[in-house]
Amino acid sequence: MPFSADELLICTLARRIRDGETVAVGNNSPIPAAAALLARESHAPRACIYIIGQADWPFEGTKEFFDFLQRGGVDVFFLSGAQIDAYGSLNLHVIGDYNLPKVRMPGGAGSAVVSFVCRRLFLFKTDHTRKGFTEKLDFISSTSRSEANVYRIGELEGVFTPIAVLEPTGESGRLQLAQVSPGISVDSVKEHTGFRLETQQKLKQMTEPSDEELHILRSSVKKLLYKIYPQFVISLWGKQDSDAADQEV
């Protein structure tokens, strides 16, 4: 069955979620929200999922949610960045000088805290360009590594894009190419990456979404996701007559 780049990314992230894990998804993150829901609707029925923006929010504000994260309540969290460096630090703030930016982005939200306190951190980008993967960041919104005297309970699992998966490798934790998506060459990934990228010894090919995954994604996940991210759902899968009726105000 044909699939889009977003669907490949969603399925690749979903497969990494384990049954029974507590998974949290922050603001403006429809791709990880879809991945978390797909995991729960398929191989991880006992995953516990909290998505900011969901209707039945169990916490008092985001304050309690971040407290819950800080005390170690969350196994899996997802972050993105306009720039990601070779060690998985990320920039959600500015391109250019902080005080007089060329491009001002929305800001870091919870990233500067959550990357330290979730057990497994997944970074993702919906595009893969040299400008997005840089040796140096214009602003460090969050980091994936700390000194020993700073509390950090988790680790970076990898960086996921539509064409590749990069994973921290060896002592240094520098990102290496671990998976390429079908039809993409190693050289092409390197060309689209702004920092020097080495290839892991056992490089794998990303598994294509199965028909079953795509079916679940385009039926039950789509329906659940529409309540939180209607515009994203419409842009990815188009509008259906039943959508309006399902929408809860």
Added chain:
Amino acid sequence: MTFISLKEAAKLIRDGEKLGISGHMDMSPMAIIRELIREGRKELHVIFAGAAAFNAELLIGTDVVKTIEFSQISLGEYGFAPQFRKRLEQAEIQTIEHACPTIAAGLQAGASGVPFMPVRGMIGTDYMRIRDDFHVIANPYDVKENIAIVPAIVPDTAIFHAYQADWNGNIITSSAHNNRLLAQASKQVIVSVEEIVAPQALRRDKGSFIPSAYVTSIVHAPNGALPTGCSGYYAIDDEHMRQYCSAVRQDEYQAYLQSYVFEGGEDSYAVQRR
């Protein structure tokens, strides 16, 4: 606790003060925000109680705001917030930048009447470089560990939107935003509500309860969150948000303000949007 009009609410907020505001693409206190713009308030230091959206965007395009204290400002599914982006790229607004958990921690310190609060993470990020009032201390109970601390946040006034108030000033509001915390931290609290009901009709099952102890004034403002949503009452006004984004793309922010904020006031706004 008093029941007041929108106009009276705007007059309770003074030029130059610290104003706390909650909400995102839902539950933003837009009616009060529009009244502040009509009143021509100046030099406000606005603190957003969590990630912010159209509440911030509309204010930032005007001269009401001098300083913003925030963790993230975007229009959610409608993308970048264009006025926020423009004014920061032109360095026209002072910024005090947070991570979402440091705003929550600062407000918690304010609510508890203590001067600061420790927060996990932060160390090694550029927040510690741009915020000279964020510090790293040795944990006094485990000196092997360093931890970041952030100062208390105490807004002079808080404004937020809610579902219901009862006659005694108790509030039911969305649990998705930090409304209760914001109310606890602030010196004066003004709430706009969809409905005013008898105490026995207060729907505690519908959201967070905020006791009247934390509430100064209540404004009856049906549709007061539009064009942002208000769960159980109305969804985001999608058509309006598309109009806004297209107007701003064509550099017609001032024309938008003229049509939807200045001309005709709140009644005509709500009627137009219904």
